[in-house]
Structure formats: structure tokens, C-alpha cells
Amino acid sequence: MFCSVRSETDEDGQLVARTQRGDRNAFDALVEKYQKKIFNLAYRYVGDAEEANDLAQEIFTAAYQNLKKFRGDSKFSTWLFQIATNRGKNRFKYLKRRGYFVNKGMGENDDERDSQQRSIPDVSTNPETLLAGKQIQKIVQDAINELDPDHKEIVILRDIEGMSYEEIAQVLHLPEGTTKSRLHRARMVVKEKLKRVLS
Amino acid sequence: MNECERICNFFGELLDGQLDPQTEKSVRDHLSQCTGCREDLKWLGITVQSLTGLEKLAPPPDFVAQVRLRISSSPPNNAIFQFFRNVFSASPYMPLPVGVSALALIAVLGLVFYNHVPSLNATTGLTSARQPASHTQGALSSGVNGVTVAQRQSDNRFPDHSQARSFLPSPSTAVGLQRPYAMSAPRSHTQSSDVKNRLFPTRADVIGADNLTVESPSVQNAVNSLKKMLPGMEGRLIDEKSREDMHEIVIGILIPSSSYGRLTKELINHGAVEAGAGADIVPPKRADTEGNHVVLHVRFVSRR
Numbered sequence: 268m269f270c271s272v273r274s275e276t277d278e279d280g281q282l283v284a285r286t287q288r289g290d291r292n293a294f295d296a297l298v299e300k301y302q303k304k305i306f307n308l309a310y311r312y313v314g315d316a317e318e319a320n321d322l323a324q325e326i327f328t329a330a331y332q333n334l335k336k337f338r339g340d341s342k343f344s345t346w347l348f349q350i351a352t353n354r355g356k357n358r359f360k361y362l363k364r365r366g367y368f369v370n371k372g373m374g375e376n377d378d379e380r381d382s383q384q385r386s387i388p389d390v391s392t393n394p395e396t397l398l399a400g401k402q403i404q405k406i407v408q409d410a411i412n413e414l415d416p417d418h419k420e421i422v423i424l425r426d427i428e429g430m431s432y433e434e435i436a437q438v439l440h441l442p443e444g445t446t447k448s449r450l451h452r453a454r455m456v457v458k459e460k461l462k463r464v465l466s
Numbered sequence: 467m468n469e470c471e472r473i474c475n476f477f478g479e480l481l482d483g484q485l486d487p488q489t490e491k492s493v494r495d496h497l498s499q500c501t502g503c504r505e506d507l508k509w510l511g512i513t514v515q516s517l518t519g520l521e522k523l524a525p526p527p528d529f530v531a532q533v534r535l536r537i538s539s540s541p542p543n544n545a546i547f548q549f550f551r552n553v554f555s556a557s558p559y560m561p562l563p564v565g566v567s568a569l570a571l572i573a574v575l576g577l578v579f580y581n582h583v584p585s586l587n588a589t590t591g592l593t594s595a596r597q598p599a600s601h602t603q604g605a606l607s608s609g610v611n612g613v614t615v616a617q618r619q620s621d622n623r624f625p626d627h628s629q630a631r632s633f634l635p636s637p638s639t640a641v642g643l644q645r646p647y648a649m650s651a652p653r654s655h656t657q658s659s660d661v662k663n664r665l666f667p668t669r670a671d672v673i674g675a676d677n678l679t680v681e682s683p684s685v686q687n688a689v690n691s692l693k694k695m696l697p698g699m700e701g702r703l704i705d706e707k708s709r710e711d712m713h714e715i716v717i718g719i720l721i722p723s724s725s726y727g728r729l730t731k732e733l734i735n736h737g738a739v740e741a742g743a744g745a746d747i748v749p750p751k752r753a754d755t756e757g758n759h760v761v762l763h764v765r766f767v768s769r770r
Contacts, residue, residue: 298533324533327533328536411517424557429518
């Protein structure tokens with residue numbers, strides 16, 4: 268495992284070095300490698316595929332334009348995710364100020380919420396099956412949308428992107444203990460929202 | 467914090483399998499006895515599972531090409547935008563307003579400093595007063611005879627600083643005076659100083675043309691000195707009124723607007739005060755602007 272991690276870092280390092288020397292194909296390779304992770308991160312920030320596509324392109328563009336400042340003090344992926352979380356947070360705030368998320372289900376009235384609850388079977392019988400449903404996906408995404416930016420980013424990095432506490436601490440410049448406690452609070456907020464809808 | 471709240475804080479690590487054996491045992495012991503905590507753990511598990519189970523979307527097939535195109539078509543000012551961002555920050559994503567605010571603050575502080583530090587305005591005046599032989603340095607076009615005469619005469623009048631003092635009240639008794647008054651020959655100002663005066667209003671500009679009073683032990687001599695400066699500024703005398711006792715003379719002069727700031731600044735530097743000299747003194751007329759020229763009234767009063 269250690270060898271594979273080290274080789275992955277070396278591979279990124281070589282691509283970064285080539286990009287810094289002007290090799291655009293090297294940067295294309297980096298985009299190819301991280302596009303899915305970054306796109307999904309972007310999607311979880313904005314909840315819309317088209318908006319996520321634009322945000323993901325912005326993230327990679329920013330990474331390319333600032334690559335000369337990357338000195339290899341951290342992994343390239345850590346650095347890339349720092350840009351991604353910052354841009355994602357800003358885009359989320361920008362869209363929220365403009366009421367973007369109201370039309371995407373956050374402003375549901377009580378009638379709609381009641382009908383949604385009536386159509387959802389009892390979670391306790393077969394939660395795994397139910398959780399895979401598109402409706403649940405939307406409920407979860409709505410719950411993520413309602414999180415404040417700090418909670419949102421940590422849930423995305425840990426539970427959606429699957430990053431370790433150590434990696435998250437590096438990306439967010441937080442102590443590991445703070446990362447864990449913040450994640451716990453974020454999960455509790457999502458839990459209460461899910462419990463309200465599903466129970 | 468009660469026991470349930472304390473145990474609840476460990477649920478996340480319990481689900482992640484990251485608790486040490488001792489802590490895990492104490493958590494599980496509590497769960498075996500607490501229905502509420504078991505329910506909370508169940509819902510937390512559902513939550514984490516729902517989050518980790520969110521579908522992973524695939525980017526468009528041509529995403530790499532789209533990124534390449536976007537990088538290539540980034541507008542030039544974006545690079546400039548990034549440049550200014552990076553000037554003010556060590557990391558590529560520090561908010562730009564911080565840097566812009568810092569730049570604005572520096573500009574404001576510089577303006578305040580420029581307007582309030584007297585030495586910046588006074589140095590050249592003192593220099594010209596102390597260099598009688600070099601009053602002609604960088605001064606005026608030699609093609610204007612009046613100027614040449616004025617220079618020569620001003621040189622004779624103020625061959626050294628001690629003679630200049632004879633026209634002036636002592637600083638301790640003068641009201642508002644800052645240093646011995648010496649009507650030096652007009653200096654040539656660089657275009658940059660004119661531009662600077664226009665961009666950054668001086669105290670003289672703010673005072674206005676109707677508020678200048680100059681105190682001098684010899685009012686007539688001070689007035690004559692000012693009159694001799696006028697040709698060098700492309701100005702002319704348009705009005706003169708004096709009291710019978712010659713203790714006060716008010717002169718009106720017409721000068722180019724571009725010379726107004728320079729002249730009033732020099733008068734200020736050499737002791738002109740802002741306010742009038744008392745209710746019994748007839749205030750001068752307000753200055754009027756005539757297109758590119760300004761009418762300026764200066765009141766010369768005897769030292770009190």
C-alpha cells in the first residue's frame with residue numbers, strides 16, 4: 268500500500284513538473300485522473316449537473332493557472348481539493364444568495380413534504396433498498412444543501428469523497444480532532460433532517 | 467454534558483471502526499442499556515450510509531477537452547486579475563477584496579500623510595529662501611523681461627535669509643505663521659507637481675481664494691513682492707485697495723487656474739492665515755472663476 272501511494276504521488280509529481288514546463292498533455296492527464304472526483308465534489312456543492320460541470324471546469328482552470336505556485340509541499344491531490352472546496356463553497360454561497368436552491372426543493376411547503384412522506388415506505392423494514400432510491404438521493408442532497416458551508420464541505424470530503432481524516436485535515440487546514448468533531452456535528456444535522464422526513 | 471451526549475460523540479468513530487478497544491467497550495456497554503442512544507446510532511448509521519451511497523455522477527465524455535478549451539480561452543484580464551490576487555496573497559485563492567482593501571488603505575494613508583506633514587510642503591520654500599543666489603535656478607523663462615527683473619530685484623531684496631526676516635513678524639508673535647516670510651521668486655514647478663496638486667487638493671485649495679490674509683511688518687513691501695511674482699505666473703493685478711494708514715492692503719489678482727494652487731500654497735507656507743483678521747476689517751471679495759483663470763484677493767495686514 269505504501270509503495271502504491273508513493274508511486275501515485277510520484278506520478279502526479281511528474282505530471283505537475285511537466286505541466287509547469289509547458290506540457291499541456293501532462294495537465295490533460297491530471298484532469299483525466301481527477302475529473303470524476305472533482306466533478307462529484309462540485310455536484311454535491313451545487314446539486315445540478317450543468318452547474319457542476321461549470322464549477323469543475325473552473326476548478327481545473329484555476330489549478331492550471333496557479334500551478335506555478337505549487338511547490339510540492341503537499342500532495343497534488345490535496346492542493347487540488349483545497350482549490351475545489353474553496354471554489355465550491357464560494358459557488359454555493361453565490362447560488363444560495365440568488366435563491367438557486369429554493370427551486371431545487373429547499374422551499375417545499377408542508378403539503379409537498381407530507382406527500383413525500385406518505386410515498387416513502389417505512390425505513391426500518393428495508394433501509395438499504397430504500398436508500399438507493401432516487402427519492403432518497405434527492406432528500407439527502409436537499410439535506411446537504413441546507414448545511415452551512417463548513418459542515419457541507421466536511422461531509423462531502425469524508426462521506427461522499429471518502430477521504431481520510433488526515434487528508435481532510437490537510438485540505439481544510441484543520442486539526443484532526445476538529446475535523447472529527449465538525450464531521451460529527453454535520454452528520455447529526457443531516458440525521459435530524461432525514462429522521463424528520465423518513466420516520 | 468450527560469453520559470448519553472458523551473457516548474454520542476463517539477458514534478462517528480464507532481461506525482468508522484476507529485475507536486480503541488477500551489472506549490468501544492464502554493460505548494457498547496452504554497448502548498446495551500440505553501434505548502435512546504441505540505436509536506440515535508441507528509439513525510446515524512442510516513445517515514452515513516445514505517451519504518456514502520449517493521450515486522457518483524460521471525462528467526461529460528468531453529470534459530477534458532472542455533477544460534483545455536476553457537484554459538485556452540481565458541481572457542487576458544483574467545491573468546491580470548490573478549496577478550493582483552497573487553500580489554496580495556501567498557495562496558492562489560485568498561479573497562481579492564482583502565488585497566484591494568489593503569491597497570485602498572495605503573492610498574488613503576498616503577493622502578492623509580501628504581496633506582498633514584508640513585515638511586513636505588515647506589522644504590522647497592525654505593530652500594529657495596536660503597539660496598538667494600540661486601533664486602533663478604529652475605525658475606522662469608529668461609525671455610520674460612519682467613520676470614528677469616523681478617528675479618533680480620527679489621535677489622537684491624533677499625540676498626540672504628536675515629534680510630528676508632526684516633519683512634516678517636517673529637514667529638512667536640505672528641498669528642498662524644509657521645516660519646519667516648520670504649517672498650521668493652517663483653519657482654518653476656514640474657508638471658508632475660501640478661498634476662499632484664490637482665489630484666490631491668492642498669490646504670490652500672481647500673481654503674479658497676477669499677480667505678487669505680498675510681501678516682507682515684511691512685505691508686507695502688510684501689505687496690510689492692507679490693506683484694513682482696505675478697508676471698512669472700502669467701498673472702496680473704486687477705484691484706488694489708488700501709487703508710489710509712497703510713496698515714492693510716487688499717489686492718486682487720488674476721492668475722491662471724493652474725497657478726492658483728501653487729500661489730496659495732506658497733502664501734500659506736509663508737505665513738498666510740486662513741481666517742479673517744477681525745470683524746472691523748472689511749473682508750475681501752470672494753474669488754470668482756473665469757474659465758481658466760481665477761481672481762484671488764489677498765489681504766496684507768501689519769503685524770499685530
